[in-house]
Amino acid sequence: QAQLVESGGGLVQAGGSLRLSCAASGRTFSSSAMGWFRQAPGKDREFVAVISGSGSTTYYADSVKGRFTISRDNAKNTVSLQMNSLKPEDTAVYYCAANRGTAYLLKQLGPDYWGQGTQVTVSS
Secondary structure, three states, X not given: OOEEEEEOOEEEEOOOOEXXXXXXXXXXOOOOOEEEEEEOOOOXXXXXXXXXXXXXXXXXXXXXXXXXEEEEEOOOOEEEEEEOOOOHHHOEEEEXXXXXXXXXXXXXXXXXXXXXXXXXXXXX
């Protein structure tokens, strides 16, 4: 059974950095898009960043563009999210996600697989 496990969340001051990682198991995701979504308290889950299976295509939410960078290592079946210049409004539970199709579809329609989530808290 496919499983996504996140790590790297925590508490950081505004302006700081964190790196989230997601390890996939149970199947090979090298041909699947992977990405990150987040959900803040009282808000709907929202798209953050996605990357294609080859790593050649990425999409970012406007709110994180220029501050976050998504990457993947298909040899290790992992995807990462480097988050710089963090703001209090980035506080949320961050979820790793994957689908069986393209990065565009993952962004537009959501994933086929979810991780359990990791908390990111940015203090002002």
